[in-house]
Amino acid sequence: MKKSNFNPWPWGLSAVLIAFCVIQFSLVAVASSGFEGLDDVEYYRHGVEYGKEIARQERQRDLGWVIDHNLKQATAPNEQFPLRVAMLDSDQKPIMHAKVKIKVGRPATIKEDKTYELKEVGPGIYAADVALPFGNWKFDLEADKGENIVKVEFRHKVGKAPEPAAPKAKQVGSL
Numbered sequence: 001m002k003k004s005n006f007n008p009w010p011w012g013l014s015a016v017l018i019a020f021c022v023i024q025f026s027l028v029a030v031a032s033s034g035f036e037g038l039d040d041v042e043y044y045r046h047g048v049e050y051g052k053e054i055a056r057q058e059r060q061r062d063l064g065w066v067i068d069h070n071l072k073q074a075t076a077p078n079e080q081f082p083l084r085v086a087m088l089d090s091d092q093k094p095i096m097h098a099k100v101k102i103k104v105g106r107p108a109t110i111k112e113d114k115t116y117e118l119k120e121v122g123p124g125i126y127a128a129d130v131a132l133p134f135g136n137w138k139f140d141l142e143a144d145k146g147e148n149i150v151k152v153e154f155r156h157k158v159g160k161a162p163e164p165a166a167p168k169a170k171q172v173g174s175l
Contacts, residue, residue, distance in 0.1 A: 138155050
């Protein structure tokens, strides 16, 4: 009987290398298909104007404006929600006749970003109707009154996550 001179090692190593390359290229394709570009497309300008932004933040802190919203009431997904924002100055007087806009979007993507102009519906109260599907949302509010520009970011989750099953009590010993 003649013994075969077939050695499986080169074929096995080649198969593993090819499988590794296929997996890596597949992962790169999946990762790059969801890429939406830079988070901050004006990164250079923002870097150059960083000192101005720090000064604006200090002026904002010195203004002492109080900004409140009614997002806690937004619990049902996909409903038109009447977003209300109340703004008071440091003397607790309403801030009237300001230009207020809000950018609503997901924290991790720009696909659903929308910007709304809020209309003044009462003294220091600004409103817009927004639709919020299920999930986490990020709100970037910008209020402009004269030379004062105030920027505030807040987050909200719409809809409840499924309740985790309650753990079963374990009897450790006798009472």
